[in-house]
Amino acid sequence: xxxxxxxxxxxxxxxRRAYAVQMLALAGIGDDPALEDAFATVPREAFLGPPxxxxxxxxxxxxxxxxxxxxxxxxxxxxxxxGRGVNNGSPSLHALWLHRAGCAPGSRVVHLGAGTGYxxxxxxxxxxxxxxxxxxxxxxxxxxxxxxxxxxxxxxxVIEGDGARWPQDEADCIYVNFSVERPAPAWLDRxxxxxxxxxxxxxxxxxxxxxxxxxxxxxxLCVRRQGEGAFxxxxxxxxxxxxxxxxxxxxxxxEAEREALKNAFERGGIEFVRSLRWRQRxxxxxxxxxxxxxxxxxxxxx
Numbered sequence: 001x002x003x004x005x006x007x008x009x010x011x012x013x014x015x016r017r018a019y020a021v022q023m024l025a026l027a028g029i030g031d032d033p034a035l036e037d038a039f040a041t042v043p044r045e046a047f048l049g050p051p052x053x054x055x056x057x058x059x060x061x062x063x064x065x066x067x068x069x070x071x072x073x074x075x076x077x078x079x080x081x082x083g084r085g086v087n088n089g090s091p092s093l094h095a096l097w098l099h100r101a102g103c104a105p106g107s108r109v110v111h112l113g114a115g116t117g118y119x120x121x122x123x124x125x126x127x128x129x130x131x132x133x134x135x136x137x138x139x140x141x142x143x144x145x146x147x148x149x150x151x152x153x154x155x156x157x158v159i160e161g162d163g164a165r166w167p168q169d170e171a172d173c174i175y176v177n178f179s180v181e182r183p184a185p186a187w188l189d190r191x192x193x194x195x196x197x198x199x200x201x202x203x204x205x206x207x208x209x210x211x212x213x214x215x216x217x218x219x220x221l222c223v224r225r226q227g228e229g230a231f232x233x234x235x236x237x238x239x240x241x242x243x244x245x246x247x248x249x250x251x252x253x254x255e256a257e258r259e260a261l262k263n264a265f266e267r268g269g270i271e272f273v274r275s276l277r278w279r280q281r282x283x284x285x286x287x288x289x290x291x292x293x294x295x296x297x298x299x300x301x302x
Contacts, residue, residue: 005068012069016040019073019091026075027096035099038125039091045069047118047149048088054079056087080115081142085214085242088118089177093220097236098122100222101173101198106130108170108192112163113137113177113244117146117156123175124153131155136166138245164250171195179204179215179241180251181258182291183223188231188278197223197231200239203262213243217265223276231276232301257291264289274300 007015020039024032051067056077064071072078077087098119103109103126114120114135124133133156137143143160150156159166164184167174170192176199187197202215220236244251253261264270273288273296282295289296 005070007068007070012043013040015070015073016043023075023091023095024099026092027099029095029099032099034126035095035122038098038122039095042118042121042125043069043072044088044091044118045072047116047121048072048078049080049116049145054082081139084139084245086115086139086142087242088115089241093237093239094119094122097175097198097220097222098126100234100236101175101196103127103131103173103175107172108132109134109173109175110167110171111135111175111177112166114146114158115142115177117149117158119175119177120146120150120156120158121153124150124156127155129155133157134159134167136161136163138162163244174198176200177241178244179218179239180244181253181261182251182294183276184250186250188223188225188276188294191223191225193225193227195225197221197225198236199223200241201261202239202241202243203258203265204243215240215243217262219265219270221273221276226301229278229280230301231278233273233276233296235271235273253291261289261291269298270296272298274298 017040020036052063054061054063061079061082075092080086103123105128107127109123111120114137120135135158140160147158167190170190172192172195174187174197179200179202191197200218200220202218204213205216218239220239222234224232275297277295279293282290286297286299287295
């Protein structure tokens with residue numbers, strides 16, 4: 001039996017399996033046995049840090065009255081670095097995103113904004129012993145925690161660094177867990193043919209106090225490389241993540257681009273975007289948004 005838990009190990013295994021089934025159902029996933037097994041196997045409580053645990057609620061964080069591991073298995077955000085608004089995010093959202101990311105056995109995956117490593121561990125479970133996962137986290141204390149939490153997984157490497165600079169080699173999947181105003185060149189240039197980039201596009205909300213800055217408008221996008229400069233896109237729904245920190249020059253647009261992206265979000269229609277044009281001349285009449293060197297188009301990839 002885990003300390004402070006009403007459940008023994010067998011009971012906790014049942015709780016985790018029920019949680020896995022529920023998260024996939026909330027994400028609208030009909031059948032993904034590998035992903036269900038990942039959610040049912042990886043112990044979320046091991047990545048939350050010492051108690052008291054805090055969960056995000058409108059207006060701030062609320063401490064849980066006890067640290068029973070069973071409480072980790074619900075669709076809530078747990079604080080990792082509350083002063084900066086960094087959380088262990090929504091399991092149902094990540095269930096959908098990981099389902100779309102297609103992290104198959106043997107895949108080379110780069111997880112950017114790894115936090116303390118919970119979703120990295122799920123990815124490592126999906127890619128298996130023949131896969132490789134590189135987890136990148138810009139915050140040194142979180143990177144240290146992730147390194148300790150993931151030390152038992154030989155297929156994971158944790159790096160403290162700027163997510164805009166990774167991957168440094170070709171990757172099958174790039175999984176981003178912080179909001180950006182534009183994708184970094186490395187993400188698009190080093191994504192292998194058929195590979196997927198999953199990331200939250202967003203506009204920062206006005207800064208309030210000393211805490212982390214989150215997106216005002218945001219959406220998850222799944223980008224698949226179809227060929228040289230050709231990327232198909234599918235919308236994953238609304239997504240409000242903490243905004244990129246560290247060396248963010250490649251992830252932030254100009255003031256004009258930011259205003260144009262804000263206007264595009266407020267105008268609506270991102271769910272109809274079907275392609276990302278990279279270093280190509282956009283068609284303004286078919287573009288949801290046009291930035292410097294890239295655009296999001298309503299047209300399918302030819």
